[in-house]
Structures are given as C-alpha cells and as structure tokens.
Amino acid sequence: MADAATDTERASSAHRAKGARSGLTTVVLGIVVGIVLIGHGLAQRSDGPPEPPTAASVFADDGAPTADPMERSVPTRVRIPAIGVNAAMMPLEASASGELAVPPPDKADMAGWHDGGVTPGQLGTAVVLGHVDSRDGPAVFYDLGRLRKGATIEVARKDGRTAVFTVYGIDMYDRTSFPSKQVYTDAHRPELRVITCGGTFTPGTGYSSNVVVFARLTASR
Amino acid sequence: MFAARFAVGAAAAAALLAATPAAAAPTPGQPNMQVSPGSVEPGETVKIVLTCPTANGIAADAQSEAGPVVFGPHNGGVFTGTLAVAASTPAGQYAVVANCTSSSGTPAPAPVTVKTTVVVASKTVSGGVHTGLGGSVSGPDTTQVAIGAAIATAALGGGILLLRRRGGSGA
Numbered sequence A: 001m002a003d004a005a006t007d008t009e010r011a012s013s014a015h016r017a018k019g020a021r022s023g024l025t026t027v028v029l030g031i032v033v034g035i036v037l038i039g040h041g042l043a044q045r046s047d048g049p050p051e052p053p054t055a056a057s058v059f060a061d062d063g064a065p066t067a068d069p070m071e072r073s074v075p076t077r078v079r080i081p082a083i084g085v086n087a088a089m090m091p092l093e094a095s096a097s098g099e100l101a102v103p104p105p106d107k108a109d110m111a112g113w114h115d116g117g118v119t120p121g122q123l124g125t126a127v128v129l130g131h132v133d134s135r136d137g138p139a140v141f142y143d144l145g146r147l148r149k150g151a152t153i154e155v156a157r158k159d160g161r162t163a164v165f166t167v168y169g170i171d172m173y174d175r176t177s178f179p180s181k182q183v184y185t186d187a188h189r190p191e192l193r194v195i196t197c198g199g200t201f202t203p204g205t206g207y208s209s210n211v212v213v214f215a216r217l218t219a220s221r
Numbered sequence B: 001m002f003a004a005r006f007a008v009g010a011a012a013a014a015a016l017l018a019a020t021p022a023a024a025a026p027t028p029g030q031p032n033m034q035v036s037p038g039s040v041e042p043g044e045t046v047k048i049v050l051t052c053p054t055a056n057g058i059a060a061d062a063q064s065e066a067g068p069v070v071f072g073p074h075n076g077g078v079f080t081g082t083l084a085v086a087a088s089t090p091a092g093q094y095a096v097v098a099n100c101t102s103s104s105g106t107p108a109p110a111p112v113t114v115k116t117t118v119v120v121a122s123k124t125v126s127g128g129v130h131t132g133l134g135g136s137v138s139g140p141d142t143t144q145v146a147i148g149a150a151i152a153t154a155a156l157g158g159g160i161l162l163l164r165r166r167g168g169s170g171a
Helices: A002-043 A180-184 B002-019 B142-170
Strands: A075-080 A085-092 A111-114 A124-130 A152-157 A162-174 A190-202 A206-220 B032-036 B045-051 B058-064 B069-071 B078-084 B092-102 B112-120
Touching (some): A124 A180, A152 A190, B032 B112, B045 B092, B058 B078
Antiparallel strands (some): A075 A085, A152 A162, B045 B078, B092 B112
16 A cells, blocks of 8 residues: 555656746747747848948959950840859840939849940940849849959850959949949940949838949950 | 251141041041040930041941931031931940942942941940848847846746745745
8 A cells, every 4th residue: 555655656756847847948949939030030131242342442454365356146144153152144235324223122133234335345345234132132233342353253145155254343333423434334345244233222212322343355265 | 946846846836736636537548537526325415426537429328326427518528427326226336337328430430438446335324223121130039038038037937936936845
C-alpha cells in the first residue's frame, strides 16, 4: 500500500518535472522566435541603391584611344559582368521637351536605349538607361552605382557583333541641375552612357538624382 | 628697299592666306564640295556648295542616303544646294556623292565625282530620367517587429509564471 503511494508520488513528480521541462522549452523557443522576427523585421529597412563615391570629377573625354567606330546596328542586350547585369533592351524615345522615356514599370528588368541617337559602337554618344528599382524591389541597374573605372560593358547588337566599352568615369547628378550637354552630346569618338536613378527617394516625386556611367569603345567583335 | 620689303611681306601674307584654306581649296579641274554644318539633327537641312570644273553646258547632281539633294542654277560652275535630312533618318555618318557633268566637247568629258560626309547627330535629349519606383527603399517591417515582440513577451510572461509555480510547489 505504502509502495503504491510512493509509486503514485514518484510518477506525479516525474510528470511535473516533464511538464516543467516542456514548458521551459516552449518559453525559450518563444523568446528565440520573437527575437528572430524582430531582427528580421528591422533588417527590412533599406536606405536605397548604392552610390558612386562623392566628389567624382567631371568626365568629358579622358583622351584615351578608342576602337574604330562601328556601323549602325540596334542593340539587343547589355552585359555588365562586374555587377551581374545581363539584360534585354528596348528602344526608347525622347519627348518633345527632350526627356527620355523609360521602360514601363512591369519591364523593370529590361534596359532601354535612345533610338533617336547613335547605336552603341557608332561614332557619337549612345545612351542606355534602366530602372534602379521597381515598386517591389531592386531592378536591372540597382548596382550601377558600384561600377568603377576600368569595368567592362558589353552591348550585343542585331548585326551579331558586340561593342565592348570600358568605363572611364561614374558620377551622380541632381536631377534639377542635370548636365545634359556633357552627358548626351555626341562625342567625337564612340562613347556610351549608362544611366539610372540614385540619391534620395521621395514618394510622389521619385529619386532626387541620376547615376551616370561614362564609357568609351575599346573593342568590337 | 621699302618696295622690296613690302613685296616680300605681301608674298608671305599671300602664302599664308593660300596655305590656310589649302586643304579645302579646289584643285583646278577637280570638283570640290563643302557641307555646312557638317553635323545636323534629323529633320534639319545641310547647305551644300559644289564647285564643278568650269565648262559649257555644265550640270550637277548629288545623292545621299540621309535625304534628297537639290541644286539651284550654277554661277560660274558653283552650285548651291540643300540636303534635307528626313526626320526619320537614324543618327550616323552618311556619304554625299556629287557628279559634275558637261555636255561640251566631242565626245563629252566623263562626269567627275566628288564625295563628302555629313553626320546626322543624335536627337537632343535633356534632363535626367525617372528610372526608379522606390521599391528598394523601405523602413523596417513594423508588422513583423510587432509580432516578434508579442511572441517574445508572451513567452517571457509564460516563463515567469512557470518559474513562480515551481517555486510555490517546492515550498
């Protein structure tokens, strides 16, 4: 009889210990899950796309030799290995006031080129642009601000040839004082500009600045 | 002495004057063509001055893929005309090929040809571009932070209760 009582007591004590242990496990698990959720939630904060180093110099023409100009042929793809870009391209027109159109929001993974201008590889200045982000997140040229002097930009063309450009400058300009002439005017050698947004994003008005990459033709194949 | 000096000076000046436009000066008997401006935007017009070797019954024509070329009547073998670059002309370099023909002489001399280039520049673009919709800029996920805080608080509360109960049963 006493034995039976002891057995019951022992069983109940074991049961209590087991309950306490599983309770503690739940508590620890709950705290861990909570902290992980808080951390992950805080990590969702993003200040925006990368920017080129400040106080970059003015890049008109670095005087370095270029490859021979190519014939006109429309571009089909742009590849920038340094930042993992490999994107299809669409033609873009300028409005009557001269502002370039951009790819539609649902094509933020595509780049565009100004078809009122020279094609990449031709004598003059070809202009390529793309979104830095869509409504949902980073887009085709999100990392453009990371590009540095010496990086390679390849443009595949409809004629089956590829124009190879070398970056000689990168800068960021406020949109209210954008140096249009310096960026867009045809150079006396085959050049390329790659443009996207940068600076501070304000809902309604968009980004405050544009990141502009300056490159010259260094090879064609 | 003065006359001699003057003559030398005048000769030097003449040589200088002659030397400056030498590259563009027409070679006697050879046609010459000048375009101005050398670079235009699509839809603009290029002025062409074509100098043909003088002869009787002279005529000129010119072709370019950039647009139609029209010459007026000549004045002493000099034709002035226009090249109207169509608004749809893609940017690039375009050749202009002109022919001077003469109907005098038997047989008539073969037409002489002269070539030059016009550049159709990129259409003017100005201002920055709107290439971002803001999706890569965001604050912290407040919902996730709130849920996390709620779970952690509940677990902590449960833990305190549990410890208290254990402490009570032990007493």
